[in-house]
Amino acid sequence: MSDAALARHIAETAGELLLTLQASGLIQGKALGRAGDRVANAFIVEALRQARPDDALLSEEEAADPARLGHSRVWIVDPLDGTREYSEGRSDWAVHVALAIDGVAAIGAVALPALSLTLGSDDPPPIACAGEAPLRMLVSRSRPAAHAVAVAEALAAELVPMGSAGAKAMAVVRGEADIYLHSGGQYEWDSCAPVAVARAAGLHVSRIDGSPLVYNREDPYLPDLLICRKEHARRVLDLVARIDA
Ligand SMILES: Nc1ncnc2c1ncn2[C@@H]1O[C@H](COP(=O)(O)O)[C@@H](OP(=O)(O)O)[C@H]1O
Numbered sequence: 001m002s003d004a005a006l007a008r009h010i011a012e013t014a015g016e017l018l019l020t021l022q023a024s025g026l027i028q029g030k031a032l033g034r035a036g037d038r039v040a041n042a043f044i045v046e047a048l049r050q051a052r053p054d055d056a057l058l059s060e061e062e063a064a065d066p067a068r069l070g071h072s073r074v075w076i077v078d079p080l081d082g083t084r085e086y087s088e089g090r091s092d093w094a095v096h097v098a099l100a101i102d103g104v105a106a107i108g109a110v111a112l113p114a115l116s117l118t119l120g121s122d123d124p125p126p127i128a129c130a131g132e133a134p135l136r137m138l139v140s141r142s143r144p145a146a147h148a149v150a151v152a153e154a155l156a157a158e159l160v161p162m163g164s165a166g167a168k169a170m171a172v173v174r175g176e177a178d179i180y181l182h183s184g185g186q187y188e189w190d191s192c193a194p195v196a197v198a199r200a201a202g203l204h205v206s207r208i209d210g211s212p213l214v215y216n217r218e219d220p221y222l223p224d225l226l227i228c229r230k231e232h233a234r235r236v237l238d239l240v241a242r243i244d245a
């Protein structure tokens with residue numbers, strides 16, 4: 001199986017496990033989120049260890065193994081992105097499975113199980129036609145980034161609150177929104193798979209200063225990102241630079 005097909009298969013299966021856990025009705029609220037994190041992580045870690053024993057792994061739910069820093073190929077996974085939304089029974093949560101090669105988000109799959117949808121870097125959907133004005137900008141529903149709010153105001157864009165970095169990034173890939181701009185905190189697992197899919201789909205992906213997103217660093221904190229249709233990137237990056245000046 002190719003790396004891309006493996007990423008997709010694992011993300012999809014973890015999503016099915018999460019839906020089953022939720023549908024049992026036996027665990028609710030924050031405990032459901034905790035159980036989801038653990039169940040999905042256990043499956044993903046074992047599946048990757050069996051299928052790719054020579055590769056390294058970085059998961060939100062595992063103690064970081066410093067040996068990964070000596071590896072070129074590192075699987076970077078977020079077993080349940082949007083834990084809060086999953087535990088509330090909403091549809092904006094995701095499973096992220098990515099393979100970073102030499103620091104680049106090379107291959108990835110993002111499952112959106114509540115939408116019965118998995119998007120992979122091997123088969124990204126064609127970029128949809130630009131929507132009608134105003135532009136739609138995605139922000140965290142629990143902690144909207146200051147940069148995003150300021151840029152939206154400057155662009156007279158509509159703010160669309162949504163949970164999960166993966167769900168937001170895939171909303172841009174699917175043409176439901178134009179820009180996902182985040183600042184103020186995130187980790188490599190929050191963005192690696194979404195960035196691999198968005199890149200393969202032909203979208204702009206970068207840090208908010210325009211520099212590349214680099215993965216498998218010693219400190220996995222990767223606090224900001226911009227994913228958007230290419231035609232908006234320059235304007236958004238210029239606005240961010242002006243805000244930070
Ligand atoms: N300021 C911040 N600091 C650290 N992590 C953040 C963050 N803002 C968002 N995130 C993480 O990014 C993911 C998407 O967040 P949001 O829905 O608010 O956009 C969540 O992942 P998890 O659900 O895997 O924890 C969340 O924890």
Ligand SMILES: [Mg+2]
Pocket residue numbers: 060078080081082165189190
């Ligand atoms: Mg996450």
